[in-house]
Amino acid sequence: MSVFELFPSPVQKTDGLFAQVVERVAVAIVSGLYKSGDIIPTLEDLNAEMSVSRTAYREAIKYLSSKGLIEARPKVGTRVAPRATWNLLDPEILRWSLSGQASGQFVRDLFELRRVIEPSAARLAALRRTPEQLAAIQRALDGMTTLGAYTEGNFRADLAFHEAILDATNNSALSCLKSVVRTTVLWSLRLNTGRKTAADFVKPLADHTRVYEAIAARDGEQAAAFMTVVVVDAVEETLENIATQRDPKAARTERATLKPAPVVPLPIGRPKTTKK
DSSP, X not given: OOHHHHSOOHHHHSOSHHHHHHHHHHHHHHTTSSOTTOBOOOHHXXXXXXOOOHHHHHHHHHHXXXXXXXXXXXTTEEEEOOGGGSOTTSHHHHHHHHHSOOOHHHHHHHHHHHHHXXXXXXXXXXXXXXXXXXXXXXXXXXXXXXXXXXXXXXXXXXXXXXXXXXXXXXXXXXXXXXXXXXXXXXXXXXXXXXXOOGGGGHHHHHHHHHHHHHHHTTOHHHHHHHHHHHHHHHHHHHHHHHHHHHOGGGHHHHHHHHOOOOOOOOOOSOOOOOOO
């Protein structure tokens, strides 16, 4: 069972051919197998690979259209919509993007967004968290500590840790970005499955502990700094794993190419004006 199967999407939870058709076509679209403007497979095309009913096919096409991945036009047919019109932060589209052969560039883009989000979230959580929210973060950290490195329980605790911090910001807009954090964490865990040992988990666990301790101490700057370490280490490890899987000899070069750009913190407050 893959990491993504441990945390199924609403579509995956449905039974039958509908979910299979959605998954098959969506992953092919977001992975680039079907390009923008390409006509999507017909019912007859899919029947060559799997037994699909007309009803399941129609429902799947309707669902993918609602996600903005395909568009139907008179006399043109049903085609793949331009990538620029997709909502790349939609939880389903994120999961489909990483279920196939995701590009290192797209993974880097997601981690860069996470690098912007999570340190700031940790800072706010340190300042705004309630005792109950701090307890939720601690429970997740305890799970990471006791449930065994790189196990299903550990994966769930790791996700709970990051999501509890977003909740502790008490910022509804930041909480809406859980899908980005969840998907990138799952992607890292997916690549690490079977490749890491308990010894490899010592540093990540220590870094997560430092984030918790800073939030508990209401030290926003330290919380942000330690969360930055967590995210940067994750992206570098993930990109190196991707490169190694594709071409071990080129892994070092690709890692350097895809290394995330530095994030420069924005000044807080209004800019000073010069009197004329």
